[in-house]
Amino acid sequence: MARKLQVAVSGLGRMGARHARHFLERTPRAELVAAFDPNPAAIAWAKQHLEPYGVKLYTDFDEMLKHPGLEAVVVAGITTEHASQSISAIQAGKHVLCEKPLSTSVEISQKVLDAANLKPHLKVLCGFSRRFDASYRNAWERMDAGGIGRPAIIRSQTCDKYRDDNYFVEYAAHSGGIFVDANIHDIDLAFWFFGQDSVVKSVVATGINARYAGMAKHGDVDNGVAIVEFWGGKIAYFYSSRMMMAGQTDTTEIIGTHGKLTINANPANDLVEMHEPTGIRREITETYYDRFEQAFVRESNEFTECVLDGKKLPFKLSGAVQAVKIGSALRESLQTGKKIDFDENGAQIVDERARL
Amino acid sequence: MARKLQVAVSGLGRMGARHARHFLERTPRAELVAAFDPNPAAIAWAKQHLEPYGVKLYTDFDEMLKHPGLEAVVVAGITTEHASQSISAIQAGKHVLCEKPLSTSVEISQKVLDAANLKPHLKVLCGFSRRFDASYRNAWERMDAGGIGRPAIIRSQTCDKYRDDNYFVEYAAHSGGIFVDANIHDIDLAFWFFGQDSVVKSVVATGINARYAGMAKHGDVDNGVAIVEFWGGKIAYFYSSRMMMAGQTDTTEIIGTHGKLTINANPANDLVEMHEPTGIRREITETYYDRFEQAFVRESNEFTECVLDGKKLPFKLSGAVQAVKIGSALRESLQTGKKIDFDENGAQIVDERARL
Amino acid sequence: MARKLQVAVSGLGRMGARHARHFLERTPRAELVAAFDPNPAAIAWAKQHLEPYGVKLYTDFDEMLKHPGLEAVVVAGITTEHASQSISAIQAGKHVLCEKPLSTSVEISQKVLDAANLKPHLKVLCGFSRRFDASYRNAWERMDAGGIGRPAIIRSQTCDKYRDDNYFVEYAAHSGGIFVDANIHDIDLAFWFFGQDSVVKSVVATGINARYAGMAKHGDVDNGVAIVEFWGGKIAYFYSSRMMMAGQTDTTEIIGTHGKLTINANPANDLVEMHEPTGIRREITETYYDRFEQAFVRESNEFTECVLDGKKLPFKLSGAVQAVKIGSALRESLQTGKKIDFDENGAQIVDERARL
Amino acid sequence: MARKLQVAVSGLGRMGARHARHFLERTPRAELVAAFDPNPAAIAWAKQHLEPYGVKLYTDFDEMLKHPGLEAVVVAGITTEHASQSISAIQAGKHVLCEKPLSTSVEISQKVLDAANLKPHLKVLCGFSRRFDASYRNAWERMDAGGIGRPAIIRSQTCDKYRDDNYFVEYAAHSGGIFVDANIHDIDLAFWFFGQDSVVKSVVATGINARYAGMAKHGDVDNGVAIVEFWGGKIAYFYSSRMMMAGQTDTTEIIGTHGKLTINANPANDLVEMHEPTGIRREITETYYDRFEQAFVRESNEFTECVLDGKKLPFKLSGAVQAVKIGSALRESLQTGKKIDFDENGAQIVDERARL
Structure with missing residues (x-):
């Protein structure tokens, strides 16, 4: 049986919840295995819509990074956390799909790029949905x-x-x-x-x-x-x-x-x-x-495909900076x-x- | 000075009044010289909008046909008069632009065609505006x-x-x-x-x-x-x-x-x-x-041009039958x-x- | 873990192959467990695109009907087989989603309806995609x-x-x-x-x-x-x-x-x-x-939902007749x-x- | 018979020739009485298209201004002459419709406005066609x-x-x-x-x-x-x-x-x-x-109407500056x-x- 990419989503707000469902239901080659949100309301939603399908829920981001077999993280929480979570995930050896922008600061955005450059085998993508x-x-x-x-x-x-x-x-x-x-x-x-x-x-x-x-x-x-x-x-x-x-x-x-x-x-x-x-x-x-709903779904699928098949991402992270x-x-x-x-x-x- | 076609309009109802204005104001090579309507309200309108520009008004169609120098008649009154007025005008040697339909009866429509066929030098056009x-x-x-x-x-x-x-x-x-x-x-x-x-x-x-x-x-x-x-x-x-x-x-x-x-x-x-x-x-x-306003104006101008320059009409009267x-x-x-x-x-x- | 509808697809031609992929990849609450086609070329395609994901392949329709746990059949092969396969599936107690038309014959179409009427607990749907x-x-x-x-x-x-x-x-x-x-x-x-x-x-x-x-x-x-x-x-x-x-x-x-x-x-x-x-x-x-691609996908999902949740189908089979x-x-x-x-x-x- | 505004057009290049025809053929309340162009080719065109309809041709702008009964001038020649001709015409007591821009220079444009302000009874319009x-x-x-x-x-x-x-x-x-x-x-x-x-x-x-x-x-x-x-x-x-x-x-x-x-x-x-x-x-x-053809025709007609009926122009000349x-x-x-x-x-x- 074909193997599926083991994915976690960080942040289950409006857009994060959508990413979670895209990976759960509309990305055949991926398996949503974990999700993180510090917010009890988000966790309540996830207990109903994600947990029944085998998704493990976390309220601590670093704990989630340790989820067994986890390969990739979708960073989709509040903008101020985009950079730090992406850097943590990269440093933990995870592929990353980060919602735009990496940060509202050029300097902080650059730090994500620097971290990614140190791990060239990882796929790190900034989610400019129109590209898809x-x-x-x-x-x-x-x-x-x-x-x-x-x-x-x-x-x-x-x-x-x-x-x-x-x-x-x-x-x-x-x-x-x-x-x-x-x-x-x-x-x-x-x-x-x-x-x-x-x-x-x-x-x-x-x-x-x-x-x-x-x-x-x-x-x-x-x-x-x-x-x-x-x-x-x-x-x-x-x-x-x-x-x-x-x-x-x-x-x-x-x-x-x-x-x-x-x-x-x-x-x-x-x-x-x-x-x-x-x-x-x-x-x-x-x-x-x-x-852009269809573009977001294609984003999930192409990110998954790039990781699983070792393909080049459709565009470079440096552009996000x-x-x-x-x-x-x-x-x-x-x-x-x-x-x-x-x-x-x-x-x-x-x-x-x-x-x- | 270039000569202008001497035109009369029969019927000054909604569409007839428009034809009158088209010939008066928007057909440079024609001159509206006469207009007929049996209806006092229409004549009252014409006294205000046509007469000041030199248009002679008639309440008797046959009298209008005798207007000195008249060359062409636009038949634009009620449908039941289309055929008889067109035939009278043809027989009086006038070119005719008749609003559609010639008649709601095939037989009567055919009579207009027959009359026109007897005077092949006259231009007799049925006003299918979309053609223009x-x-x-x-x-x-x-x-x-x-x-x-x-x-x-x-x-x-x-x-x-x-x-x-x-x-x-x-x-x-x-x-x-x-x-x-x-x-x-x-x-x-x-x-x-x-x-x-x-x-x-x-x-x-x-x-x-x-x-x-x-x-x-x-x-x-x-x-x-x-x-x-x-x-x-x-x-x-x-x-x-x-x-x-x-x-x-x-x-x-x-x-x-x-x-x-x-x-x-x-x-x-x-x-x-x-x-x-x-x-x-x-x-x-x-x-x-x-x-179709612009088409009606083009109709007036092309009808005028066909008569003045002896050109073929853009389509045959037989089609109207x-x-x-x-x-x-x-x-x-x-x-x-x-x-x-x-x-x-x-x-x-x-x-x-x-x-x- | 939420249970998924066990589905088979009959016919892996152009449209059947699409149905198979819709159920495999884009119908989260369904699981494609079996597929039938008598044609070796179709089976070869299926060995590559379906079998690796756990789909059992059959070259005998009746055998496929006996697939353990099978609940629903999508009839998507040649039109001349629509009715007989649908009837067989109904008689075997399977829910049916049949491509249009049931048959090109009114009488044969009626037989499918008759069969369905005998098993009112089964969902039998004719796939008029525009309805979705x-x-x-x-x-x-x-x-x-x-x-x-x-x-x-x-x-x-x-x-x-x-x-x-x-x-x-x-x-x-x-x-x-x-x-x-x-x-x-x-x-x-x-x-x-x-x-x-x-x-x-x-x-x-x-x-x-x-x-x-x-x-x-x-x-x-x-x-x-x-x-x-x-x-x-x-x-x-x-x-x-x-x-x-x-x-x-x-x-x-x-x-x-x-x-x-x-x-x-x-x-x-x-x-x-x-x-x-x-x-x-x-x-x-x-x-x-x-x-109509999105409509076909919605069709798969709603058919699945109607079966799993015991909902009424969005329209009656009699309309297909x-x-x-x-x-x-x-x-x-x-x-x-x-x-x-x-x-x-x-x-x-x-x-x-x-x-x- | 209703009186018609006596109009001259200055400049018979591409746009000037159009203005001439608009006043000749499509402005019922105006009469094109004169036209000026220093260019022999333009005059040759005018001999064919304007003179037969009673338009007097001039190769000297100031001569044209003296045309008996002339009331209004359309300034439509080269941009560098817009201002000086407009000013001359205003000083000669003519209403003016000047093509845009009055001048490419703010100072010179202002001079036209100053001239117009000295003759408040004259209608001076800059031809911003989109306004029509x-x-x-x-x-x-x-x-x-x-x-x-x-x-x-x-x-x-x-x-x-x-x-x-x-x-x-x-x-x-x-x-x-x-x-x-x-x-x-x-x-x-x-x-x-x-x-x-x-x-x-x-x-x-x-x-x-x-x-x-x-x-x-x-x-x-x-x-x-x-x-x-x-x-x-x-x-x-x-x-x-x-x-x-x-x-x-x-x-x-x-x-x-x-x-x-x-x-x-x-x-x-x-x-x-x-x-x-x-x-x-x-x-x-x-x-x-x-x-914008229809807008240009409406411009001619409304300018004519404003002069004949003493109406306010639809917008002020100062805007052109x-x-x-x-x-x-x-x-x-x-x-x-x-x-x-x-x-x-x-x-x-x-x-x-x-x-x-």
Whole structure:
């Protein structure tokens, strides 16, 4: 009988619980053997939904790492634990699939990369889910085959459906800000489509609080706009928002010298259209997960396959550090109101006059 | 100074008034010189909107025909007058643009054709507006250029927006029924795309009164479905309705052996889309005129050009008789519940047993 | 540990192999324990893809039925075996999920129903996959909630992508004809949306061989059009084709007195659009499975859930017999060129004169 | 007989010739009486297309201004003459419809405004064609009615179809650069939707030459991205390009606190869609004029109506100066690589350190 990867999930919050179910039910070559969460409510949920299927539950992360036969850990708890848990797991010899971002800090993100580099036989993946989405992959392959000439401009946005409650304000306290939290996906896409070795030339960002005034106290905005230039004549520009009325609206355009590809320019929840007295209407996906569920499942399966079959991961961990670097620079630009320039090695150019 | 065609419009009801304005304001090579309507309300409107621009008003059709220098007449009044006015105008030596249908009766339609055939130097056009629509023409040219192989199946529908009043019921008293009144456009399209010499092989129709029960007393339905077979392996199928909620929904598919063309598969009023809590929405055109306004204007201009420059009309008058013939057969099938077959010359095959 | 339904799959051809994988990999509460196929090539495939995961392979159907602990059988082999295998499985006390159609014969389909009725504790499901599709369900729920008033007209089509080989001609030898094979889905939808107790009033069908002349020798067509009237003022009209160039194009419209729902009016393969010198383009799904993969997976899961939890199946087996009855009548109409009428009990009205 | 506005057109190049025809043929209340162009080729065209309809031709602009009875001048020649001709015409007591931009220089644009302010009884309009487009107006009215809450973010782009020749490079010599030439429409939209009294807070722009390297010698780019902040928490961001493969792609999004409106998010040339082996395709408009033809015609008619009936123009001339101011600042930002800040009165904040 074919052997299955022995996997544990750390963190059983909203996204962690989904990862747990993906490995339990929708990743045929993996076996979910353990799960960790310090939160009693999460454990209660797990007793009902995971334990009956043979999953051992832990309230101590380090104990879970010692679970017999454990091979891989999915780090999916709160962002502030991503880096430390990933490093512990790596040091314990486990393969790691860590939710994005590794950290909201460039330095801490780098430490995860350093730890991984010391264990080159381990697979360490940062979960940029769009990398596993069928549409983004289709677009990338078309671009890679020359279908749009040389890619030159990327427009990409990550826009959440509004919420009537205080969620986004509270979330802003720890999210790292809208550019690190939301546009990090778009930044990662820029590296994917422009090439992982692209070197940033400048960043500039601005934003407003149009609907959730409370975000200001966390130095965050509910709508952000940014431009990132890369050396070699490439530009990415981004938009992020927390107040879309219709639903999650994540759209990307890849504009090349000889064509353009769009991904999700026309969002839809399914294939139903309604003809009503007010016109023709369709609904769109509410949340990020509604949009990317299949991508998350493919992520689980491909991570499993890479470990079991010794295959290369589809993208490098170093990109996750680069993305945080850009996201952090955008946050700095938002807060200072200054454009930030970088030299051809990607080192930030400090305006000497600013020190006067 | 370039000479302009001297035109009169007969009938200043809803559609006639539009024709009058098209010739007055949007047909540079024509001059609207006269207009007729027996109705005082229409004349009152014309005194305000036509007379100030030099249009002579008449309440007697035959008097109008004697207007000095008159060259062409647009017959746009009530359907029951279409044929007699067209014949009078032809006999008076005028070019004629007659609104569809020539008549709801095949025999009477044929009389218009006979009159026109006696005056071959006159241009006599039945106003099938879709023939002048940019999208239908684009589709036809693509088909004609071989873009879809051999056309084999046509699906076409003429579907009106619902109305809360009794309009459709009253209208049914004289419209000739939904297949003659509404689907006649689709029947004409079938002849256009399959070829004007196509020979009908069978027709069958059915229908219901889903919303306007009162139509039954006129032998009419508010939703009709029909199949028309042509000899040589071609099928057209039609739908018509009086109860579309979103607006006028006239859609056509031309299916060939090697491709398909759709016209108005995604109706829209303009280029605006609304993102709302209920999803993404657009409005669509409310009426036939909203959808085909530009086609009506092109009709006026091309009719004028054909007369002034002695060009061939874009399609033959005989097609208008053929279309009424099919429409009438569909009405008969609706009322008898029988499929009607035709021989290879297009003559109706009478079921001898039915006479027993 | 939660118990899993013990399932076998009969027939490992294209669709059977998919069912096997769905139960093996994507139906967490089921365990694929056995599979049957008389064909060595299929068994060779199964040795590689099923046996390593503990699936016992059989080349004798009756032997497979004796597999220890077997609870349910998926009948997914050739159509001519559907009925006999289903009956055998039922008589052996197994739950059955049978691919559509039960049979191309009404009488034989009825025998499956009779067998099932004798074992009311067994779950016997005919696999109308669209019943499990998220979009069709969304539409049905909206209709059921009154969103379009009373449903009155259904337009539905099942249109396959063309093939350059002789597949469709060979397939026609045993498929039961395009109305039984393809439009059976649309017929089933009519019963679903109009109500399972709808009574047919008339059927009429026609068709052509536009591209695959060889189908004529099997009495089949490559393009079919049909109208089915139901008592109570409801009409369904259908189209089926084997020559769509762009891909699988299965579209449905549900038209009510106060609104319309469309399902897949704008087919798409994914969320990518290409801007090219020739315009804006998107690809669409190639095959029925590409379109309905998620529905098939949900079918496996819900069938499993109904058995394990003793729930009612989402629809009755009797509908599968009704659908074959209508499909067969359409085939008869196609072949005779006659419209067929039914009385208010759904009994075919024989034209006495035809017997003269 | 109703009197008609006596109009002259200055400049019979591509756009001027269109304006001439619009006033000749599609503006019922106006009469084109004169036209000016210094270019013999243009005059030759006019002898054929305008003179036969009674239009007097001039090769001297000042002579044309003396045309008996002349009331209004359309200034549609080369951009460098817009301002001086407009001023001359105003001083001669003529109403003016001037093509955009008044000038590529803020100072010169201001002189036109000053001249107009001295003759408040004259109608002086800068031809921002999108202001007359049905879709933009529909969107504006919905926003104005509160349909999207408070507008907060505008995304807008003006993107031309690529050309294989050297046109764009030559054009860049005098166009004022892509932000003044192309995005000026988007800037004007920002003022329209955010309010004409919006005060700029900062601008930043960047760009590349992805396809037409020759533009660099004119200090211009073939792809530009820009962000414009306004005081009061409003942001507009822009894209412009000269290399769209599919056609003219001018898209705008108006994002409010409670909804979003898009204009032309799904460009199309007409209502035809093509189903082909490569998928489903539609063509889009090739040029700016293809997209906005109806808007230009409405512009002619409304300008005429405002003069004849003494109505207020739909928007103020001062906005045209504001738009050039923003466009010029974007050009400066592009060239210096610096973000430019403005105080709450809209005065540019000069970085004192930069003067060191």
